[in-house]
Structures are given as structure tokens and as C-alpha cells.
Amino acid sequence: MDEGTERAADASGSGSGPRAASTDAATEAFVAHRNLLFTVAYEMLGSAADAEDVLQETWLRWAGVDQTTVRDPRAFLVRVTTRQALTRLRTLRRRKESYVGPWLPEPLLTAPDVAEDIELADSVSMAMLLVLETLAPTERAVFVLREVFGLGYDEIAQAVDKSAAAVRQIAHRSRAHVAARRPREVVSPAQTRGVLAAFQQAVATGDLQRLLDMIAPDVVLLTDGGGVVRAALEPVVGAHLVADVLRRIGTATLRPAQVNGHPALIVLTGGAIDTVLAVRLEGGLIAGLYAVRNPEKLSRIDRETAVAR
Structure with missing residues (x-):
């Protein structure tokens, strides 16, 4: 409590x-x-x-x-x-x-064992939570309760005030919707940590070519400042534009962390948490970056939050 x-x-x-x-x-x-x-x-x-x-x-x-x-x-x-x-x-x-600029989920510092439950880690990942944002409220509830927590249709029907038959239809529709939009590649935590370690080194040294070598050509960077701190108001698309943005954090301290069940980086300036940076990998390259800078969303990132199924 x-x-x-x-x-x-x-x-x-x-x-x-x-x-x-x-x-x-x-x-x-x-x-x-x-x-x-x-x-x-x-x-x-x-x-x-x-x-x-x-x-x-x-x-x-x-x-x-x-x-x-x-x-x-x-x-x-x-x-x-x-x-x-x-x-x-x-x-x-x-x-x-x-909301001012892109909206991103509030990041959570999670325990290392969350990653061991692959389905739970996937369900709370930044990438998946953004996919869930594209569902209507009832579709989102049905998908979460059925696909993540394994509840029966009758039990879900009581929770969303629908018939069991309607819930089955909603579950089928939401499952297809998510499948078409979710990351298709399963990436191991070890692979993500390896990419992040190389990424951290490239940012720290300002090595533009090394950054470009690990970023997908069509990479997308979303920055959430909520209108409170400086952040791009539109998605930043393309390796060169994204690499240019990332080079600017070279003077900051980057600390590895477990965020939403996956390896990520916490950016500190002057010893204070400035940004939480999560990534999405495809084909061994960084295809998506999610930078949460809104201070209102960073109040919990200094302590672990327990999640469970």
C-alpha cells in the first residue's frame, strides 16, 4: 500500500x-x-x-x-x-x-528479475506501452487482462461490463491490432546491454561515426519534456539528425539501469537525473529511442517499483 x-x-x-x-x-x-x-x-x-x-x-x-x-x-x-x-x-x-510534444509512458526502475519473466517485461516495455496507447480504452483493458494476466473471458466481462461473447471479439480485434504494431524481434537483455555499452562509449567520446554505425537509417527519437523542459516537439527521424541530438549529451553522466524490465540508461547532469533513455533494437541496430525528460515523470526513477503478474 x-x-x-x-x-x-x-x-x-x-x-x-x-x-x-x-x-x-x-x-x-x-x-x-x-x-x-x-x-x-x-x-x-x-x-x-x-x-x-x-x-x-x-x-x-x-x-x-x-x-x-x-x-x-x-x-x-x-x-x-x-x-x-x-x-x-x-x-x-x-x-x-x-500535451506539449510527444507523450511517453512514465518510466519505472524495475528489479533485475522482472526481465526473467519475458512476457511481463515485454508488457511493461516502453515500446509495448506505446502500442497499447493506440487501442481504445476497453480494447486496452481486455488485451491487458487476457494476454498479460491470463484472465478468463467471463471474468474480464465482469470487469469491463460487457458480455463474454463481446469480450472474445474485442480480444481477437485487440490482439490483431497489437500484433501488427508490436516489435517483431525478440532481443535478449544481454544483447541490449551490449549495444547500450557501446552506445554509452560513443556518446561519451563524441564518436559520430561509431554512433551512426549502431543506429538504423530510419531511427526515430521521441523526447518527452511535457512543455516543462527543453525537448523536441516532434519525432526526430533519421540517423544523422538523431546522432546530432545525442552528441549533445556527451558531457552528461550515463548510468546503466533496468527500466520497465529492460536495460536502459539514466542521464545525469550535475548529479541529478535529467533523462531516462530507453531503446528498441531491430537487426542489432537502435531503431527507436525514448527519452523521458518531463520532471513529473522522473520522480520514481530513483527507487525500484515492483511489478507482478
């Missing part, structure tokens, strides 16, 4: 007797599934801050439920989280329409 949820649990659990015992059981169930619920919300929203708000709302509803009436706490909590995330997702879509 986050700090707000802990305070709510402490307040509602004070005293003793059946009510306190029920609250303790509710708290234990919520804590047991918290990482799963956060991951569901995050994959639907692409924002850790909004996912935390969804969890707070889920907790408030869960704490007010008669626990004896709930046969499957996990299913109940996933259903509430999904509904709350859907409501928030529709609001976020309107907010993104006025």
Missing part, C-alpha cells in the same frame, strides 16, 4: 473485535495482490502516479465491502482496479490531446 492507503488502513483497523479482524483480513488481501493491481493499472494508464491513485480508490472500495460476501478477493480487486483505471484512462486521453 502507499502512504495514503496505509493511513486509511490504520484508521479503519483501530480497536479490536470482529470489525478489526475483518479490516485486518481486508488489508492482508489487498497487500497480497497490490503489485498485481499496480501492474494492471500501470499497463492500462502508462502512468505510475495515476496507477497509484487508482489503487487508492480501489482500497477505499475494498475496505467498505463485507469480506464475507467476497469469494475470490483477487478477482474482485482486479475487477475494481480495472473499472477505476478505465474511468481514469478516458480522462487521460483528453489530457494527452493538449
Whole structure:
């Protein structure tokens, strides 16, 4: 639970007797599934801050439920989280329409073992979260719950207020949509780390030719400054243009990190986190770069965030 949820649990659990015992059981169930619920919300929203708000709302509803009436706490909590995330997702879509420059997901510092779960790591990657952005809200919810978390159609139907038959159709449509847009090549963490190490050296030394040798000709760089810090307002396309941008960070410190389940780089200037840089590889070359600079999206990158299926 986050700090707000802990305070709510402490307040509602004070005293003793059946009510306190029920609250303790509710708290234990919520804590047991918290990482799963956060991951569901995050994959639907692409924002850790909004996912935390969804969890707070889920907790408030869960704490007010008669626990004896709930046969499957996990299913109940996933259903509430999904509904709350859907409501928030529709609001976020309107907010993104006025966002300054490219919008990128909020990056998460993740534990090394996340990469061992290939499906989980793929589902929280920057590239996949951007693909999920192209789905309608209900399609996104159905895809996440079915393809990532393996929920049954009947269970998903309850979460999105659709019939099981409709959910099957939505799942088929969203699966085809994602398959047509997701990265086709599976790249090992070791390969990504190797490319990033060479990339880091090339940037540090200002070796333009070495940079060009590891960047795809049609590479795309997306920079998210949110109108708060300097960033390109449009995608930067092409090896020479992207390499020119990257050379400018040569005086910064680049620190390897595990971000959204994949190797990435954290750019520090003056000892402070300036940018999180994630990459997408194709054919051994860097085909996509995602540079998150908006300070509002970097508040969690100094500590690990637990994700789970």
C-alpha cells in the first residue's frame, strides 16, 4: 500500500473485535495482490502516479465491502482496479490531446528479475506501452487482462461490463491490432546491454561515426519534456539528425539501469537525473529511442517499483 492507503488502513483497523479482524483480513488481501493491481493499472494508464491513485480508490472500495460476501478477493480487486483505471484512462486521453510534444509512458526502475519473466517485461516495455496507447480504452483493458494476466473471458466481462461473447471479439480485434504494431524481434537483455555499452562509449567520446554505425537509417527519437523542459516537439527521424541530438549529451553522466524490465540508461547532469533513455533494437541496430525528460515523470526513477503478474 502507499502512504495514503496505509493511513486509511490504520484508521479503519483501530480497536479490536470482529470489525478489526475483518479490516485486518481486508488489508492482508489487498497487500497480497497490490503489485498485481499496480501492474494492471500501470499497463492500462502508462502512468505510475495515476496507477497509484487508482489503487487508492480501489482500497477505499475494498475496505467498505463485507469480506464475507467476497469469494475470490483477487478477482474482485482486479475487477475494481480495472473499472477505476478505465474511468481514469478516458480522462487521460483528453489530457494527452493538449500535451506539449510527444507523450511517453512514465518510466519505472524495475528489479533485475522482472526481465526473467519475458512476457511481463515485454508488457511493461516502453515500446509495448506505446502500442497499447493506440487501442481504445476497453480494447486496452481486455488485451491487458487476457494476454498479460491470463484472465478468463467471463471474468474480464465482469470487469469491463460487457458480455463474454463481446469480450472474445474485442480480444481477437485487440490482439490483431497489437500484433501488427508490436516489435517483431525478440532481443535478449544481454544483447541490449551490449549495444547500450557501446552506445554509452560513443556518446561519451563524441564518436559520430561509431554512433551512426549502431543506429538504423530510419531511427526515430521521441523526447518527452511535457512543455516543462527543453525537448523536441516532434519525432526526430533519421540517423544523422538523431546522432546530432545525442552528441549533445556527451558531457552528461550515463548510468546503466533496468527500466520497465529492460536495460536502459539514466542521464545525469550535475548529479541529478535529467533523462531516462530507453531503446528498441531491430537487426542489432537502435531503431527507436525514448527519452523521458518531463520532471513529473522522473520522480520514481530513483527507487525500484515492483511489478507482478
